[in-house]
Amino acid sequence: MADDRTAGAGHYRYPGLDFLRALAIVLVVNCHAVTAFGSPAEYRALQLGGKGVDLFFVLSGWLLGRQLMRELRDTGTIDLRRFWYRRWLRTLPAYYAVLAFTFAWQLAKGNRDLRWSYWFFGQTYLTDLPYFSVSWSLCVEEHFYLAVAPLLLLFWRVRLALVLLPLLLALPVVCRVMGWYFHDAGIETHARYDPCAVGVLLAAIDVALPRVWAFLRKAAPFLALAGLAGASCDVLCRLNPQWGLGDQDTLAWALIFGSWVLLAAARPEWAIGRLPGVRYIAERSYAVYLLHPEAFAVLRKVEGLPFGAHLALTWALSVLLAEILFRLVERPGMLLRERFGASKSRDPVPPATPAQGA
Numbered sequence: 383m384a385d386d387r388t389a390g391a392g393h394y395r396y397p398g399l400d401f402l403r404a405l406a407i408v409l410v411v412n413c414h415a416v417t418a419f420g421s422p423a424e425y426r427a428l429q430l431g432g433k434g435v436d437l438f439f440v441l442s443g444w445l446l447g448r449q450l451m452r453e454l455r456d457t458g459t460i461d462l463r464r465f466w467y468r469r470w471l472r473t474l475p476a477y478y479a480v481l482a483f484t485f486a487w488q489l490a491k492g493n494r495d496l497r498w499s500y501w502f503f504g505q506t507y508l509t510d511l512p513y514f515s516v517s518w519s520l521c522v523e524e525h526f527y528l529a530v531a532p533l534l535l536l537f538w539r540v541r542l543a544l545v546l547l548p549l550l551l552a553l554p555v556v557c558r559v560m561g562w563y564f565h566d567a568g569i570e571t572h573a574r575y576d577p578c579a580v581g582v583l584l585a586a587i588d589v590a591l592p593r594v595w596a597f598l599r600k601a602a603p604f605l606a607l608a609g610l611a612g613a614s615c616d617v618l619c620r621l622n623p624q625w626g627l628g629d630q631d632t633l634a635w636a637l638i639f640g641s642w643v644l645l646a647a648a649r650p651e652w653a654i655g656r657l658p659g660v661r662y663i664a665e666r667s668y669a670v671y672l673l674h675p676e677a678f679a680v681l682r683k684v685e686g687l688p689f690g691a692h693l694a695l696t697w698a699l700s701v702l703l704a705e706i707l708f709r710l711v712e713r714p715g716m717l718l719r720e721r722f723g724a725s726k727s728r729d730p731v732p733p734a735t736p737a738q739g740a
Contacts, residue, residue: 397656398646400664402639403441407667409434411674414516415696418678421689427620433635435519436577438667440639442523443530443581444647450531451589454538460531467725469527473668475715476707477520480672484514506570516675518569525571526578534582551579555633577636584640588647599648602641609641669704669712676703 413431415421421428446469453460478501485496499508503521511518533550536543554576557563563573588595598605612634619627630638663670677699681692719725 396650400661403664403667404660406434406437407670415693419689419692427617436635437639439577440581440643443578444585444643447582447585450534451586455589460535462531465531468719471715471719476712479711522571522574576633580636580640602645602648605641606645609638612638666704666708669707670700673703674700
């Protein structure tokens, strides 16, 4: 859920991707608010906002996949150690800060059942997520970080290995259809990584198949409109439960979001990301994601408020907490990467505020 790009030489900021990152966190927080505060029926469609996590996954796949593919194209290899160090310094400080707070809160409530699997992202396979439930998506992300660079390196050096690509793309769908997972929601990595894979595939086309990318660039507005139509269909189904139609599969949503990422990346003139506040929310989306459940915990104690007021207060408190985490933990972790040779950016980076975070 955090992107590595930094404002400076050799880096171009895509306002459209900022918009999509901000959109993803808005969808997620609004969705969780419905569950937390028991909103009226007219807010039922907001529950589709949980798909915002899949948008985060597609964005991560695109951003990291493009970095890795360009490294392969330019050098013929991937510095795995550098890639993992940069990812860990980007994601782990904020995660462990919130995890430590969560454990301390559980102890304060008298709960001694502190699950050790949270420390190494094994909770989706080894626990029932009794607390810090949003961490399931961070497990998918961290497992993805471990696998994506070695796989791309394998495909680049052993072209015959590309025959495995369709199987890897189909595996999560098969697991969901067959019920090969433990949690009811199918949140384990093997059943949920296909949005990340869609983003990586899109990035690989951009870097390695310029003719195909040129075609997709021309078609991007039409594909994005088709994606918007697909998303609207699910919203209408949520608003009309009497139709008896369920939500589309995760892969379908990955393709919808992939069409939007394509538009944002292939048509950077798409200026919607320059709207006031978009970049701010995009940069703090990871911190908001980690801490918005804490805002719910506080505001549940405030009774008698309408859902709209609860939602507004949730956003105010979430952004306040996120700002603290961003400034004290997240941003220092990003800047720390430039102090070590093993994780330093290959491009000269001025001492500026790191850009957005996936």
